[in-house]
Amino acid sequence: MSPSLLSIEGLSGIIFLITVFITMTGGLIAVLERNLIRSVSGLALCFIGVAGLYYYLNSPFMAAMQILIYVGAVCVVIVFAVMLAEPEEMKRLSQSSITLWFSAILSGLLFFASLTGLALKTKWNLSPMIINKGTVEDLGQSLMTRYSMSFELISVVLLVSIIGALVLARKGRNSQ
Amino acid sequence: MNLLLLSNSLNTYLVLGAMLFALGIFGMIQRQTFIGMLISAELILSGASVNFMAFNRFTSPDQTAGQVFTLFIMAIAAAEAAIVLSIIIAVYRNFKSIKTEDVKDLKG
Numbered sequence: 001m002s003p004s005l006l007s008i009e010g011l012s013g014i015i016f017l018i019t020v021f022i023t024m025t026g027g028l029i030a031v032l033e034r035n036l037i038r039s040v041s042g043l044a045l046c047f048i049g050v051a052g053l054y055y056y057l058n059s060p061f062m063a064a065m066q067i068l069i070y071v072g073a074v075c076v077v078i079v080f081a082v083m084l085a086e087p088e089e090m091k092r093l094s095q096s097s098i099t100l101w102f103s104a105i106l107s108g109l110l111f112f113a114s115l116t117g118l119a120l121k122t123k124w125n126l127s128p129m130i131i132n133k134g135t136v137e138d139l140g141q142s143l144m145t146r147y148s149m150s151f152e153l154i155s156v157v158l159l160v161s162i163i164g165a166l167v168l169a170r171k172g173r174n175s176q
Numbered sequence: 177m178n179l180l181l182l183s184n185s186l187n188t189y190l191v192l193g194a195m196l197f198a199l200g201i202f203g204m205i206q207r208q209t210f211i212g213m214l215i216s217a218e219l220i221l222s223g224a225s226v227n228f229m230a231f232n233r234f235t236s237p238d239q240t241a242g243q244v245f246t247l248f249i250m251a252i253a254a255a256e257a258a259i260v261l262s263i264i265i266a267v268y269r270n271f272k273s274i275k276t277e278d279v280k281d282l283k284g
Contacts, residue, residue: 003178003180003181005180009180009181010180012183013179013180013181013182013183014180016182016183017179017180017182020182020188020192023192023196024195027195027196027199027219028199030199030203030215030216030219031199031200031202031203031206031207031215031216031219036209036211036212036215039212039215040215043215043218043219046196046219046222047222050196050222050225050226053189053192053226053229054229056183057189057229057230057232057233058233058239059229059233059243061243062229062243062246062247065247065250066250069250069253069254070218070222070250070253073254074218074253074254074257077257077258077261078211078214078215078257078261080261081211081261081264081265082211084265084268085211085264085265085268085274097206097208100205100206101206103205104201104202104203104205104206105202107201107202107205108198108199108201108202108205109198111194111197111198111201112194112195112197112198115190115193115194115197115198116190116191116194119187119190119191119194120187120190120191124186124234124235125235126186126234126235128235128236128237129237130237130239131237131238132238132239132240133239134232134233134239134240134243138239138240139240139243139244142238142240142241142244143244143247147244150244150248154248154251154252157251157252157255158251158254158255160255161255161256161258161259162255162258164259164262165258165259165261165262166262168259168262168263168265168266169261169262169265169266171266
């Protein structure tokens with residue numbers, strides 16, 4: 001049965017289709033655009049779409065985190081790097097890059113076809129016994145109890161990466 | 177198959193995640209600068225996160241497991257972006273270029 005276009009289900013379906021469209025458009029811009037700044041903007045658009053998908057997957061908290069971390073931090077850092085390193089991608093396609101294009105399209109299509117085939121052919125067990133509803137409260141409790149070890153480890157990884165980034169980017173500055 | 181009810185089926189999200197992953201693979205091979213490859217890597221990671229969130233919503237008894245995993249993927253992605261960008265800046269200082277074909281000192 002199909003919900004009418006103006007019912008609640010119909011409207012949320014339309015918004016979902018718009019979200020999917022935003023995600024795909026952003027991804028295509030991020031991959032195909034030669035200008036890197038535009039490519040980063042496409043990446044930000046794609047991440048906003050993915051945040052919408054998370055909202056439809058019953059977790060508004062993850063949607064907020066997606067926008068905060070990816071759009072607010074990662075994309076801005078990439079923009080800084082673009083400004084520091086002034087890259088210019090080649091406009092024309094040389095002979096080797098045409099074969100590169102073909103191999104890239106081929107491998108992308110291969111990955112997509114195999115993953116989609118796997119996902120659609122498998123019979124997923126869709127009615128599990130739900131033991132909690134995945135609210136922010138549940139998330140915080142499981143972060144502090146069951147996943148506390150990985151939580152500490154991820155903070156160590158973040159600390160090491162911050163120090164490593166500082167050391168790597170600073171090196172060679174004094175000698176010049 | 178109704179277009180308006182797509183948001184409530186697992187397969188939609190799996191196909192979307194596969195699409196993001198394939199776009200990332202495509203860009204990773206075809207791009208000619210390091211920053212472009214980093215952008216493609218972020219696309220691959222977000223495809224994986226979409227898969228985790230979809231399985232978490234539709235098939236997991238513990239609804240927090242996938243969310244915690246996606247949070248960790250976000251942290252790893254942020255750390256990876258920071259490290260890769262500082263490497264890019266170091267490479268740019270030494271080679272005055274961030275094209276992948278210019279950095280080939282070890283090639284015989």
